[in-house]
Amino acid sequence: MPKECVNPExxxxxxxxxxxxxxxxxxxxxxxxxxxxxFNAQEQIIGTTRSEQMRQCLRNIQSAMEAIGGSLKDxxxxxxxMVNYDPDTEIDVIxxxxxxxFADGNSPATTWIxxxxxxxxxxSIEIEATAVLE
Numbered sequence: 001m002p003k004e005c006v007n008p009e010x011x012x013x014x015x016x017x018x019x020x021x022x023x024x025x026x027x028x029x030x031x032x033x034x035x036x037x038x039f040n041a042q043e044q045i046i047g048t049t050r051s052e053q054m055r056q057c058l059r060n061i062q063s064a065m066e067a068i069g070g071s072l073k074d075x076x077x078x079x080x081x082m083v084n085y086d087p088d089t090e091i092d093v094i095x096x097x098x099x100x101x102f103a104d105g106n107s108p109a110t111t112w113i114x115x116x117x118x119x120x121x122x123x124s125i126e127i128e129a130t131a132v133l134e
Contacts, residue, residue: 002026003076003132005107017091018098019110023076025132031068035081035126036060037118045122050082050090054097057127062101065131072101074131078110081126085114 005020007013014021037060038046038053046056062072080094094112102108108129118126 003074005105014110015107017095018102018107019078020107021109023109025076028132028134031065031070031074031129031131031133033061033064033129033131035079035128036064037120037123037126039120045120050124051093051097053123053125054080054094054127055100057125058097058101061127061129064129068133070131070133073106074133075102075106075108075129076132077130078108079128080110080112081115081118081128082112083115083118083124085112087114 003023003025006022006024007015007020008022011021036057038056039060040046040056045053047053061075065071065074078098082090082094098107098110118124
């Protein structure tokens with residue numbers, strides 16, 4: 001599937017935060033993943049810090065994509081919901097997690113959203129994804 005990550009000079013560089021400003025895709029099957037949480041398969045919360053929980057969410061997204069024959073490279077967009085997000089202290093935590101899982105010019109378009117709560121007490125983050133498979 002032809003996918004292109006675009007970061008025009010007329011916009012700030014999201015790449016330093018681990019995301020692209022624009023992702024285009026031609027053709028293919030669009031996949032909408034439910035918000036992935038820090039639950040493992042046994043419904044245990046993995047991690048106590050935002051960083052640990054984020055990595056579990058991203059591992060879940062990776063696992064979901066592999067289950068349908070895709071990979072993280074097929075992700076075109078993420079929406080990251082964070083309880084009591086503090087950009088003054090957590091921007092690097094989120095950026096580092098994104099750069100770890102989406103390296104090599106494969107950074108999806110991304111929106112970060114601070115919220116008051118999620119579905120389960122103890123969740124500090126939930127990540128929705130959209131992907132396009134060839």
